[in-house]
Each structure stands twice: as structure tokens, then as C-alpha cells.
Amino acid sequence: MSTDYATLVSAIILGSLAAGTVRTYNLVRKWTNVYTDAARTITEARGRAIEAIRGGNQPDPDDLQTVVDTLNVPRILLLPTLRTNFLVMPWIGLCGILIIVQIDILRWMAVAKPAADPGLARLSFYVASAAVILLVAEGVIRAVAHAFTHAIETGKMLNSAKIEENRAWWDALSQHIQNDSSDNSPTNQPNL
Numbered sequence: 001m002s003t004d005y006a007t008l009v010s011a012i013i014l015g016s017l018a019a020g021t022v023r024t025y026n027l028v029r030k031w032t033n034v035y036t037d038a039a040r041t042i043t044e045a046r047g048r049a050i051e052a053i054r055g056g057n058q059p060d061p062d063d064l065q066t067v068v069d070t071l072n073v074p075r076i077l078l079l080p081t082l083r084t085n086f087l088v089m090p091w092i093g094l095c096g097i098l099i100i101v102q103i104d105i106l107r108w109m110a111v112a113k114p115a116a117d118p119g120l121a122r123l124s125f126y127v128a129s130a131a132v133i134l135l136v137a138e139g140v141i142r143a144v145a146h147a148f149t150h151a152i153e154t155g156k157m158l159n160s161a162k163i164e165e166n167r168a169w170w171d172a173l174s175q176h177i178q179n180d181s182s183d184n185s186p187t188n189q190p191n192l
Contacts, residue, residue: 001121003114006105009124013102016131020095023138024088031084038070094131101127 045066049059101124108114 001108001114001117001124003109005121006109006124009128010102010105012128012132013098013105013124016128016135017095017098017102019135020091020098020131024091024095027084027088027091031081031088041070042067090134094127094134097127098131 045063049063052059052063101120104120105124108117108120
């Protein structure tokens with residue numbers, strides 16, 4: 001391992017660490033927002049119910065139902081936890097390994113005339129490569145997942161109408177296009 005190689009690998013590792021740290025922070029923040037939003041919803045509904053009780057009235061059933069719905073629906077609290085753990089664990093693991101390898105590289109560079117260390121060179125290559133691959137793979141997977149989700153939502157919207165409604169819609173669209181094209185024909189355009 002040369003000092004030039006160590007410098008290059010260190011730059012890749014530090015860039016990957018920065019991206020991984022930001023990504024981990026954003027995922028964990030998004031996850032905690034689910035819990036804080038649920039807690040806020042429950043606290044607000046509870047507060048309104050307490051105010052009603054203090055006023056000698058029965059709590060609004062909608063407030064009570066809000067609390068029950070928030071606590072009983074596992075997808076509100078469980079799915080974000082599973083999704084976040086699935087997405088964060090690779091980043092946490094990779095960032096930990098990147099830190100360890102970076103410390104080893106710095107320790108190697110701190111010696112006045114460092115001895116060749118092919119094991120460290122090989123390890124740093126594999127770790128830096130894995131970091132870059134994870135960065136690219138996550139971006140591609142997120143883009144594909146977003147496109148797939150959008151396609152499903154669009155398909156649901158398009159398929160929500162009945163056959164007769166779809167035919168009427170296509171007829172109306174065809175009529176509009178025909179009317180629009182005849183209104184924009186060269187004979188109907190003003191001379192400039």
C-alpha cells in the first residue's frame with residue numbers, strides 16, 4: 001500500500017462516511033417522526049377529551065376513536081420500524097467498518113516509513129468498493145421503488161372507473177381533440 005493509494009482510499013471512505021451518516025440520520029429522523037406524530041395525535045385527542053371532562057361533558061367519541069385507531073393499527077407504528085431497520089442496518093454496519101478501516105489507514109500513514117501492508121490495501125479496496133456499490137445500489141433501488149409505487153397508484157386511479165365510464169371518458173376526450181383541432185385549423189387562424 002502506498003501513501004497515494006491510502007490518500008485516495010481515505011477520500012473515498014470519508015465521502016462514503018459522510019453520505020452514510022446523512023442517510024442514516026434522515027432514515028432515523030423519518031422513523032422517529034412516525035412516533036412523534038402518533039404521540040402528538042394521541043396527546044391532542046386526550047387533551048380535548050380531558051377538557052370535555054373538566055367541562056362536565058362526555059369526551060367526543062371521535063377523539064377516543066382517534067386514540068384507539070392510532071394505538072391499534074400496527075402498520076402505523078410497526079411497518080416504519082421494520083422498514084427503517086431494513087434500510088439503516090446496512091448503513092450502520094458499513095459506516096462502522098469504514099471507520100475501523102479509516103483508523104487503520106491513518107495508523108499505517110502515521111509511521112515515518114510505513115511497511116507495505118497488502119492486507120490493509122486489499123481490505124481498504126473491498127470496503128471502499130462496497131461503500132460505493134451500496135451508495136449506487138440504494139439510489140437505483142429507491143428510484144425503481146418510487147417508479148413502481150407511482151405506476152401502481154396511477155394504475156389504481158385509471159382502473160377505478162367502470163367500463164362505461166371509461167368509454168364515456170374516451171369519447172369525451174376524442175370529441176375534445178376533434179373540436180380543438182378544428183378550432184386550431186389553418187383556416188380558423190387569424191392572418192398575421
